[in-house]
Amino acid sequence: MNTSNIAEKEPKTTAKLSSEQTLEIEDNHITVGSCFSDNPKMTMRNVNVFYADKQAIFDVSLDIEKNEVIAMIGPSGCGKSTFLRTLNRMNDTVDGCRMDGDICMDGDDLYAPKLDVVELRARVGMVFQKPNPFPKSIYDNVAYGPKIHGLADSRVDLDEIVENSLRKASLWEEVKERLHQPGTGLSGGQQQRLCIARAIAVSPEVILMDEPCSALDPIATAKIEELIEELSENFTIAIVTHSMQQAARVSHRTAYFHLGKLIEVNPTEQVFTMPQHQLTEAYITGRFG
Amino acid sequence: MNNKSQVLSKIQSSLARRNRAEARFRWYGRMAIFIGLLAVALLFIDIVSKGHGAFRATYIQLDVRYDQALVGIDNLTDAEQLIAGNWQALPKSALRTYFPDVSGRSDKRKLYKLLSNGAGFDLKDRLVADPSLLNRIESVWILADDDIDTYYKSWLDGNPYDARMSDKQVKWIHQLHQEGQIALHFNSNLFTRGDSREPEQAGIRGALMGSFFTLVLTLLLSFPIGVSAAIYLEEFAPKNKWTDFIEVNINNLAAVPSIIFGLLGLAIFINVFHVPRSVPIVGGLVLTLMTLPTIIITSRAAIKSVPPSIREAALGMGASKYQMVLHHVLPLALPGMLTGAIIGMAQALGETAPLLMIGMVAFIVDIPGGFSDPATVLPVQIFLWADSPERAFIEKTSAAIMVLLSFLIIMNTSAVWLRKRLERRW
Ligand SMILES: Nc1ncnc2c1ncn2[C@@H]1O[C@H](COP(=O)(O)OP(=O)(O)O)[C@@H](O)[C@H]1O
Ligand SMILES: [Mg+2]
Numbered sequence: 034m035n036t037s038n039i040a041e042k043e044p045k046t047t048a049k050l051s052s053e054q055t056l057e058i059e060d061n062h063i064t065v066g067s068c069f070s071d072n073p074k075m076t077m078r079n080v081n082v083f084y085a086d087k088q089a090i091f092d093v094s095l096d097i098e099k100n101e102v103i104a105m106i107g108p109s110g111c112g113k114s115t116f117l118r119t120l121n122r123m124n125d126t127v128d129g130c131r132m133d134g135d136i137c138m139d140g141d142d143l144y145a146p147k148l149d150v151v152e153l154r155a156r157v158g159m160v161f162q163k164p165n166p167f168p169k170s171i172y173d174n175v176a177y178g179p180k181i182h183g184l185a186d187s188r189v190d191l192d193e194i195v196e197n198s199l200r201k202a203s204l205w206e207e208v209k210e211r212l213h214q215p216g217t218g219l220s221g222g223q224q225q226r227l228c229i230a231r232a233i234a235v236s237p238e239v240i241l242m243d244e245p246c247s248a249l250d251p252i253a254t255a256k257i258e259e260l261i262e263e264l265s266e267n268f269t270i271a272i273v274t275h276s277m278q279q280a281a282r283v284s285h286r287t288a289y290f291h292l293g294k295l296i297e298v299n300p301t302e303q304v305f306t307m308p309q310h311q312l313t314e315a316y317i318t319g320r321f322g
Numbered sequence: 323m324n325n326k327s328q329v330l331s332k333i334q335s336s337l338a339r340r341n342r343a344e345a346r347f348r349w350y351g352r353m354a355i356f357i358g359l360l361a362v363a364l365l366f367i368d369i370v371s372k373g374h375g376a377f378r379a380t381y382i383q384l385d386v387r388y389d390q391a392l393v394g395i396d397n398l399t400d401a402e403q404l405i406a407g408n409w410q411a412l413p414k415s416a417l418r419t420y421f422p423d424v425s426g427r428s429d430k431r432k433l434y435k436l437l438s439n440g441a442g443f444d445l446k447d448r449l450v451a452d453p454s455l456l457n458r459i460e461s462v463w464i465l466a467d468d469d470i471d472t473y474y475k476s477w478l479d480g481n482p483y484d485a486r487m488s489d490k491q492v493k494w495i496h497q498l499h500q501e502g503q504i505a506l507h508f509n510s511n512l513f514t515r516g517d518s519r520e521p522e523q524a525g526i527r528g529a530l531m532g533s534f535f536t537l538v539l540t541l542l543l544s545f546p547i548g549v550s551a552a553i554y555l556e557e558f559a560p561k562n563k564w565t566d567f568i569e570v571n572i573n574n575l576a577a578v579p580s581i582i583f584g585l586l587g588l589a590i591f592i593n594v595f596h597v598p599r600s601v602p603i604v605g606g607l608v609l610t611l612m613t614l615p616t617i618i619i620t621s622r623a624a625i626k627s628v629p630p631s632i633r634e635a636a637l638g639m640g641a642s643k644y645q646m647v648l649h650h651v652l653p654l655a656l657p658g659m660l661t662g663a664i665i666g667m668a669q670a671l672g673e674t675a676p677l678l679m680i681g682m683v684a685f686i687v688d689i690p691g692g693f694s695d696p697a698t699v700l701p702v703q704i705f706l707w708a709d710s711p712e713r714a715f716i717e718k719t720s721a722a723i724m725v726l727l728s729f730l731i732i733m734n735t736s737a738v739w740l741r742k743r744l745e746r747r748w
Contacts, residue, residue: 152640
């Protein structure tokens with residue numbers, strides 16, 4: 034659906050551009066920019082993802098550096114979410130979705146047969162597009178991860194984890210008086226911070242965020258962006274966003290995806306000031322997307 | 323300018339037509355609902371008008387002398403004597419005392435027919451409960467015979483039905499009435515006794531208990547099995563042609579006429595596994611087969627309605643699939659599942675045909691005390707009474723229907739209430 038939209042749009046976009054430029058991607062496009070790192074947290078090599086017979090990600094190779102915030106941008110339907118979800122194997126839950134290529138975290142193959150996804154997802158947390166707190170109390174939302182992974186030895190321990198996580202998610206002051214009221218009663222922005230608190234309660238190493246602010250108003254968005262900056266001291270963060278301003282504000286590096294291909298990865302500043310690839314330039318100047 | 327006003331006038335003219343169409347459509351809807359409600363109202367009016375009388379029974383007040391010699395006993399704690407005693411002599415002598423002028427065999431027999439032929443045993447129960455009454459006189463309201471009951475009620479309504487009454491009996495009743503010795507009282511027998519050939523002694527307690535045991539078994543079997551099947555099919559089963567096949571067949575089962583389940587129960591549970599006939603166990607098994615598809619289908623719908631975002635949240639936190647189901651899907655789907663279970667139970671409560679096939683249609687006087695006692699169920703009791711020739715069973719039938727309908731209304735209302743109450747909280 035999404036892709037077909039873009040496919041329809043593309044010829045028009047091409048027509049708009051000056052004649053010496055073309056917007057075709059070569060079939061064997063090689064990502065431009067700096068996609069590798071000397072100090073990687075996660076490494077992805079030649080990743081392809083398919084939904085049944087349809088390929089959604091084409092031969093993507095990328096490193097995510099320790100404690101960086103990497104933003105993934107691109108027109109909708111270009112495969113940002115799909116790619117992000119390969120990093121904690123959430124795509125395993127989608128019927129007919131399969132992938133090939135290598136993805137490693139600290140040298141461990143994430144798709145090794147003996148690897149347990151339960152452990153992986155404790156190490157790689159995820160925050161979704163729409164705030165999705167459990168229909169339980171605020172406390173239980175945050176305590177859920179530690180409980181199922183057996184991280185707390187006692188009630189006091191658990192209380193401490195909950196408080197720390199809520200503090201790190203800058204939500205503690207707002208909810209400390211009503212920890213036992215339902216999480217679904219919070220405002221959208223608070224709910225999303227609750228989801229972040231829930232994710233960091235199990236002390237993951239990497240946090241994946243899939244358009245975490247797209248359902249929020251500007252003030253709530255600003256709070257989350259501030260929070261991402263604080264979190265980047267302790268966590269490695271990969272964030273998908275459709276807002277270029279947001280990518281520019283929070284990320285160190287930016288990866289631009291187009292029709293399932295990784296076009297360009299560069300330090301954020303460079304991507305938004307001197308993009309290397311014409312497609313990136315076309316996108317950030319608002320000519321499509 | 324001209325053009326614009328033309329467009330406007332066109333819109334206006336079509337507006338009137340559209341409004342008329344909408345009004346007409348609303349009328350159709352209202353008519354449909356009115357017809358539906360009318361049908362329900364007629365049904366209720368008919369049943370209540372026929373059945374309300376059964377909640378009261380005719381009693382005759384007489385002075386009873388608990389004469390030891392007359393009954394022929396000397397020890398109230400001796401069970402054998404209690405059984406052998408001529409208890410029927412007590413009400414008879416009480417009648418003779420009240421109507422001293424009645425003489426002659428045939429007149430006396432007519433006189434004795436005023437009271438239920440169970441009256442002596444009721445008096446025995448009173449005496450056993452209070453042995454100090456022995457050889458004393460007590461004024462007691464004694465249950466009247468069903469013909470008397472029918473006549474007296476119809477006479478009170480101004481439309482006496484005396485086909486089964488002799489002139490003398492009519493005269494006696496009127497005498498009793500004038501002296502205030504005959505009256506309608508609450509018919510507790512209806513709720514405390516089992517079935518009987520004598521309409522005035524027949525009650526629905528036996529059928530109620532039979533329905534209770536049958537339904538308990540049905541619920542205990544069908545809910546866990548149905549919910550497990552639904553969870554497996556929704557959450558764990560691979561989607562392939564086998565699961566499609568199973569799904570189609572579950573839907574088929576839901577549409578199979580219930581009598582087929584009765585035949586199946588007869589062939590399998592009774593003929594192959596030798597489960598005894600007429601007991602709640604076999605009834606429960608058959609109704610389980612019948613209810614399972616309903617519960618599986620509603621439970622699957624309830625599971626489907628749990629939003630995927632909650633599942634993703636749980637999986638994203640590292641919950642295993644089993645934990646995701648147990649901690650998140652099940653609690654959210656439970657109200658829907660319970661609603662389905664209640665509706666399934668209401669269906670099972672009203673089910674008659676399959677139970678006829680497995681012998682739950684027998685005439686059973688004793689009130690069942692467990693899953694393996696011969697029993698009948700409420701709708702079958704209604705069927706049996708509706709089939710009885712005695713006129714007094716007409717109102718009993720309607721009264722039993724009223725009780726059944728009340729249970730159905732209670733169950734369906736609680737299903738709606740549950741759904742409203744526990745509606746999605748996300
Ligand atoms: N569950 C799915 N089944 C089949 N195709 C999917 C599924 N999810 C996404 N896709 C397809 O994969 C492509 C990439 O989608 P997605 O990763 O959601 O894009 P983005 O997040 O960049 O908008 C789209 O063409 C989309 O239609
Ligand atoms: Mg997306």
